[in-house]
Amino acid sequence: MQTLGQFIVERRKELGLAGREVVAEVRNSDGKPISIPFLVDLEHDRRKPSDEVLEQLAKVLKVDSDVLYFLAGRFPADLSATTVNSAEELAAGWKAFRREVKRRKKP
DSSP states (O other), rough: OOHHEEEHHHHHHHOOHHHHHHHHOBOOOOOOBOOOOHHHHHHHHHSOOOHHHHHHHHHHHHHHHHHHHHHHTEEEGGOOOOOOOOHHHHHHHHHHHHHHHHHHOOO
């Protein structure tokens, strides 16, 4: 399994995007674009992006933001602990995830 940083690098290259093109489209909470050194740190897994930056990266990289949250080892805000009402609901979600992964692995 790839790390978040490895995925960002690979996807950026697949799309033919230079680092400068990515940072021009992704803004920090202060409204300023992220820096090249910040992107390099993300790509080398030395920093963790905020939810806001993850969401924008997903748009620039043309992937579902859930992929980036998964690779970052985090849950999206709409799936926080307060949105899961019971242990059964949580278990059902993970079982559905496992079924889908197994289904896709079958030849």
